[in-house]
Amino acid sequence: MNRRARASLVYSGSLIGRLSRLFRNFLRPFFRHDRRLFSEISRLLFKMLSDFYNEAAGKAIESAAVIVFQTAEDFVRFNPHFNGMVLEGGFDEQGRFVYVPLGDLSRMSEYFRRMIIKFFLGKQLISEKLA
Numbered sequence: 001m002n003r004r005a006r007a008s009l010v011y012s013g014s015l016i017g018r019l020s021r022l023f024r025n026f027l028r029p030f031f032r033h034d035r036r037l038f039s040e041i042s043r044l045l046f047k048m049l050s051d052f053y054n055e056a057a058g059k060a061i062e063s064a065a066v067i068v069f070q071t072a073e074d075f076v077r078f079n080p081h082f083n084g085m086v087l088e089g090g091f092d093e094q095g096r097f098v099y100v101p102l103g104d105l106s107r108m109s110e111y112f113r114r115m116i117i118k119f120f121l122g123k124q125l126i127s128e129k130l131a
Helices: 003-007 013-033 036-057 106-122
Strands: 009-011 065-072 078-087 089-091 097-099
Touching (some): 013 106, 036 065, 036 078, 036 089, 036 106
Antiparallel strands (some): 009 078
């Protein structure tokens, strides 16, 4: 991994934090009763990041992320949320690193919120009216 790639590996607390707020109140009961949802949402989050990077780079790139979920916080209270580190960009077919800064996260957060609602609608866990 070259120096620039290592330098762009960042803790994406602001992105993951924004996305995790959605889980704190509204979706918390679903995660309490079906822990498999965490892995499905983790994959959805990585797919969203990969799609964003491919679109921003204008070509297919391979990226990386470490996305983990936690089910508790202080005092072992149930509080499902995600933590993660993401590579700001990825590697193209020639092995060159393509830097793609995350920048303003408000549009990405809204996109993720919509994807989550669509995901829960597809699983028939929420109604169209509630969405």
